[in-house]
Amino acid sequence: MKQDLQRILLGIAGIALLALIFGAYLQPGFVLDLANRIYLCF
Numbered sequence: 001m002k003q004d005l006q007r008i009l010l011g012i013a014g015i016a017l018l019a020l021i022f023g024a025y026l027q028p029g030f031v032l033d034l035a036n037r038i039y040l041c042f
Helices: 002-025 028-040
Strands: none
Touching (some): 002 028
């Protein structure tokens, strides 16, 4: 029972993460800004 709940919660978290990433790619300016910030750290 506990493993089923844990698996469901992990699946929901994975779907939410994928939705966030997909949403970020719908805004190219955000992705470009993020890439520039990461690049400038090095």
